[in-house]
Amino acid sequence: MEKSAFCSRKPSVKISEVSDLLVNSSIHSHTTKKQEEQRNNETAKRIFAQSIVTSAVMLSSASCGMPVGYSAILLPQLKFLNDSMKIDDEIGSWIASIHSAATPLGSLVSGVLMERCGRKLALQIASIPLISGWAMIAFSTNHSVLLLGRLVAGFSSGLAAAAGQVFIGETSEPHLRGFLTSVPLASYSFGILLVYALGSFLPWRYVAVASTGLPIVSLIVFFLLPESPTWLVRHGKLEDAKNALTWLRGGNKCKAKEETQHLVDRLEAESQSDGKFSIRNLFKREVIKPLIILNVFNTMQLLSGTYLIVFYAVDILSYLQIGEKKLDHFVVAILTAFVRFVFSIFGCILLAFIGRRTLAITSGLGTALSALFLGTFLHQNCQGFNYIPALFVLIYVASNTLGFLILPGVLLAELFPAKIRGLSGGLTFMLFNSMLFGTSKVFPFVRGAIGISGVFWTFGVASATACVFLYFFLPETKSRSLSDIEDYFQRKGFLWTNGGRKDDETDHFRS
Template sequence: MSVRYGAVETAYIPNNDDEYIFEEHFRENSEKIEPTFHERTWWDVVVESFLIVYLLITAANNGMIMGYSAVLLPQLKAVNGSLHIDDEMGSWIASINSASIPVGALLSGIFMNYCGRKGALLIYAAMVALGWVFILSAHNCTVVLIGRFIGGIATSLGMVPGQVYIAEIAHQKKRGSYGSISFIGLSFGILLVYILGSVLQWRIVAGLSIILPIVSAVMLLYLPESPVWYIRKGKIDKAMKACLWFRRNYDEAEEEIDELINRVNREKIEREISTQSTLSILCSRQVIKPFIIMNTFIMFQSLSGVYLFVFYAVEIIDKIGDIGFNNFFVSVVTAAVRLLFTIIATILFAFVGRRPMALISLIGTFVAAFVLGTTLYFAENPNSYVLATCLLCYISANTIGLLILPGMMLGEIFPAKVRALSGSISFSMFSLFNFVFAKMYPLLIQYLRFYGLFWFFGASAFLGTIYIYVALPETKGKTLHEIEDYFMANNLFWITRNKSSKETQRLLS
């Protein structure tokens, strides 16, 4: 059986009750709420504002989880603390949330499929709150570790469904801008937890951190489920109603539902006639090449100390010397600078290519880290202004590219067939690198000292600069098909690409 929606005739998909919903039913039920505007309306502004606030709050949850160890560890290591830990336990508390991220990444796909995007995000909010409850009520280090482990699961449990949900419900022209908001929210969450930790006891900080996931869950209750998920489950009527809620325009919603139905039908046909297994696609040139490039980029991101500083900010600031201010206050300043440069970076990405931003970030990180390490090595009592300037330059440089770019490029560099799977694997690799590096922190300090640690950051950024210059392709302004064509071409590195090939010419044009 087929049904005509608008100008497109498609194979009709029955809902779960095998009932068939016709176009007249949609028109009859949508006329009451459809203001037939094709221009931007007040409802568009309300929905967009609501989504932006929701995105900021959700990303801030993850930022608070990541940054909490920086304010927790100094308080737990204090002699008069309610719990006392050594460096070994501190490294576990800082790193264990990264170790649990792959678990959440695996569960997120299951929850998205069976519970929907909205259901998965509600589970995420509950998991975030549960992790904070464990920490709030902890009377020994084991319970703190459990809370941090749950928080790590929640981080990835919300990140993937959140990106998928926003991509599926946002207007096509707004999807790119929504992606950058998550990084701003992440930096804001780190700043917020640093501020709270600088003036409050760690249990109180954990208790206050429960507020954000509750607020995000309440906001989510007012949003419909993704129309894409409804279509894939055969619930065409609910998909139309959800789409009408977001678009408030029947013609636009009808066209979008047409496209979604056709896309799902095409995917089913392609799966039926395809002779390629998922494993064979993952092992193909067009996947292996971007996979190696992105995960090497992620490795240099970790080795350059981007997230290690987030995990141990207060402790590192305390050990590098007297900057002239309270260590907690300086950590708040570094987080504020990170937030500022995250906003600057999201603006610059609209005008500057990925490669220039990555190279500027890596070179800046190399210079700032090298100067800071050299200052710590040669100066017995280094000038506080020099230390503060080098430290803020280091934070600014790695934020403007290293912090943001790998996450941005994961959604555009892999082929559509395995984009979600490849992205999940790369995200798991990201968490593995951060776990190992954060766990090795006491060992690194023992053998390298703090001047050596920053030399290590600088050396990693320098090697990363060479690699990115040689291998990273420019993807700004290119379609996903053009990027796929580039990786299918016979080239190994970006600088040795065949500039005369048809695929490369199209990518360069």
């Protein structure tokens, strides 16, 4: 009986305890929801701040793309229209190439400016000669002034190129860096498209006047932005660096303080191991390896025709007339610029999902196949297929843009160590633009010697060679911090396939 009574007795729970439990649960739920909202708000502010920096660089990049594409609409107008400054092939090759003759000097000066004055100020300074160059072109009365305007504009492009990529690379977070550093390359393509479009219905002088708009806006916008935190730390401006990082990280002061301290620790470690900067730093393992990788990639990129198709778009496309039908080469040139712009955006998006290596090799294979097909098709002089070569030119441009156009700029922002990022970036662009000047200057004569089919065969072979090189040597840097990448290049070995490094040390880097 007692046992039965005991078993039948229900446990008692005080009403006050239930009430406290419900209240605590409600408070916890409310607190969690509030914290989640705060995190989401912080994330939105963080992305917005880094996007604003990128947008400013995009203005600068688009303004640099316009003089690159300008020769494609300028040369036909000066050659074939009744213009007082009519030109021949010799002068035309100088007009197309001289822009790249001054760019190496601008790139070298950019490296010094970035280290001495900061990334942001270097970009602002770059806008001034570009505005001056366009003014010279617009009001030129002879070929000498026109060439001088192109030269000054080229110097400006050299100043801005590396500075923009370094600025974004040092202000963005690892998971956003690939996308954000590639977007300026899309705006660069937009600048080419814009100048093609303007040149299709405006005289070349009016196009030059209109082209001053973007660099003027860019110059003003940079006044509203903070300097690179990396540069500020390396010049002893810790409070400014912390404030800049607080804004860039959505107001999260703890994260800003943590990142600032990390930059300080890296700087102290470098100071202890390296001491003062010397030219020998360029030959250190962590510098020379990315220098080799980037410059070989840039050389293969040039030989694959990435920029030649921009400089000589209308001229090259004039060879695509097969049979009796005639293609409107200006329209096809604008179409190639539009495809370049669209696929540069597509490439930027892909960088958020796939690795640099995959994108680079896919781009190279597509470029190689389409270029080799075009060379063979034009060599055979097939009749009755007028629009087939034009279609494959668009496929070639799309494939080439997807990785070969946008990746060198992305890699420049990622591969070099902080202590020499500005100088090595400027040096890389100097070498690149020196080669660009040489290839664009000799292109008309090479085309005359080997024919347009030989030109596309050369593009195809260079692209295939680049694929092989990138497969063996290019490391995967997606979602890796700049410190991790720097540490990777400090290890022995050069090949990515076997890494030249211990697997247990770098499995996390490979993944």
